[in-house]
Structures are given as structure tokens and as C-alpha cells.
Amino acid sequence: DQQVKQNSPSLSVQEGRISILNCDYTNSMFDYFLWYKKYPAEGPTFLISISSIKDKNEDGRFTVFLNKSAKHLSLHIVPSQPGDSAVYFCAASLKTSYDKVIFGPGTSLSVIP
Amino acid sequence: DSGVTQTPKHLITATGQRVTLRCSPRSGDLSVYWYQQSLDQGLQFLIQYYNGEERAKGNILERFSAQQFPDLHSELNLSSLELGDSALYFCASSVGGTYTGELFFGEGSRLTVL
Numbered sequence: 001d002q003q004v005k006q007n008s009p010s011l012s013v014q015e016g017r018i019s020i021l022n023c024d025y026t027n028s029m030f031d032y033f034l035w036y037k038k039y040p041a042e043g044p045t046f047l048i049s050i051s052s053i054k055d056k057n058e059d060g061r062f063t064v065f066l067n068k069s070a071k072h073l074s075l076h077i078v079p080s081q082p083g084d085s086a087v088y089f090c091a092a093s094l095k096t097s098y099d100k101v102i103f104g105p106g107t108s109l110s111v112i113p
Numbered sequence: 114d115s116g117v118t119q120t121p122k123h124l125i126t127a128t129g130q131r132v133t134l135r136c137s138p139r140s141g142d143l144s145v146y147w148y149q150q151s152l153d154q155g156l157q158f159l160i161q162y163y164n165g166e167e168r169a170k171g172n173i174l175e176r177f178s179a180q181q182f183p184d185l186h187s188e189l190n191l192s193s194l195e196l197g198d199s200a201l202y203f204c205a206s207s208v209g210g211t212y213t214g215e216l217f218f219g220e221g222s223r224l225t226v227l
Binding site for chain 1: 115117146148154155156157158161169171203205214215216217218219220221
């Protein structure tokens with residue numbers, strides 16, 4: 001069962017515009033949601049997270065929005081830069097199973113100069 | 114550099130063989146996690162150890178096993194290898210349990226089974 005879904009395998013955006021990456025989840029008990037970024041030949045790196053009790057978290061150019069009723073979160077990157085081109089994984093974790101972090105399949109973002 | 118070290122970076126072997134992947138966590142981290150990333154797949158959680166003890170298990174095949182040693186490094190053993198086991202295997206670490214989900218990943222070990 002795929003508890004964390006990213007339905008867009010890829011996304012292309014012009015430099016300077018907004019990138020919006022989407023993620024859906026099925027388990028309403030998740031406590032934290034995260035975004036990881038992965039460049040080729042590197043491991044994923046943590047980007048930003050949000051607690052399930054919040055609906056927005058911002059860090060510089062990156063903002064994550066959480067809509068619990070829709071079981072949906074999104075990552076906004078404004079403005080997009082070529083260096084943002086990477087695979088973005090949405091992930092979720094549970095306090096009751098706090099050693100398990102579940103990842104989505106990833107979305108490959110290309111920012112075109 | 115995340116501070117997590119994985120060896121080997123690349124490994125090519127034949128079906129039916131056995132391999133061992135090694136992971137050294139960040140200094141001070143007690144938890145080690147193993148993930149598998151197959152082609153076009155997300156990161157599938159395999160198993161997690163905390164301070165030498167198995168803590169959580171995911172979709173890990175019976176042909177796979179892992180352990181964490183007293184010096185906190187971990188090994189993932191893959192046996193009776195099949196073509197479908199070809200994948201990137203990532204190790205990650207965290208200080209303790211990580212319900213916030215923040216993990217530090219190594220660069221991965223790419224396994225090719227021919």
C-alpha cells in the first residue's frame with residue numbers, strides 16, 4: 001500500500017517562476033511531513049518539514065502547505081533556480097511508529113534557465 | 114557531506130550470490146535505517162536499528178538481514194540475489210528515534226545483479 005503518493009513523476013518550470021510539488025497521503029495519523037531533495041549520485045537531504053498541527057511552514061524560498069482535510073501537502077519554491085533541479089521526495093512519519101519514515105516515489109523537478 | 118558513510122558505492126554480482134553493504138552513521142547517531150530505491154520507485158523502508166537493537170521493520174525480504182554492531186556501524190546482508198534486487202541501497206542515521214522524520218542519508222550503494 002502506498003501511503004504517500006506523488007502523482008507527478010516530473011515537472012518543468014522556468015527560472016524565476018514558482019514550482020509547486022504536490023503530495024497526497026492516506027494515513028490521517030501521520031504526525032510530521034517532510035520534503036527531501038536528491039541530486040544524482042547523492043543521498044537525499046532534508047529540506048523542510050511541517051508538523052500535522054500546522055498548516056504552513058516557511059524557510060526562505062521554500063514553503064510547505066498542509067491541508068489535513070484533503071490529506072494533501074505541497075511544496076512551493078519561489079523563485080525557482082536552476083540549482084533547484086533535483087528529485088523531491090515527500091515523506092511522512094508517525095509518533096507511534098517513530099522509527100519509520102515513509103517516502104513517496106518522488107517528483108523530478110527541472111528548472112529551465 | 115552528511116557524515117554517513119556507505120561502502121561499497123558500486124557492486125556488480127551474479128544471481129544467487131550474497132553481498133554485504135556497510136554503513137557508518139554520523140558521529141553520535143544511535144539509529145541506522147536502511148532503504149531500497151529500485152528503478153522509478155520511491156525509497157522503500159527496510160529496517161531500522163537503535164543502539165544495536167532492531168527497532169522497526171518494513172518491507173524487508175527474508176533473504177535480507179541486517180545488524181548493528183557495538184561501534185554503531187551497520188551491515189545489510191543480501192543473499193540468494195535475484196535480478197530484481199538490483200537497486201540503490203541507502204543508509205540513513207539519526208540521533209535517536211526520529212518521529213520528526215529528519216534523517217541523514219549516505220550516498221548509497223548501487224547493487225547490480227546480473
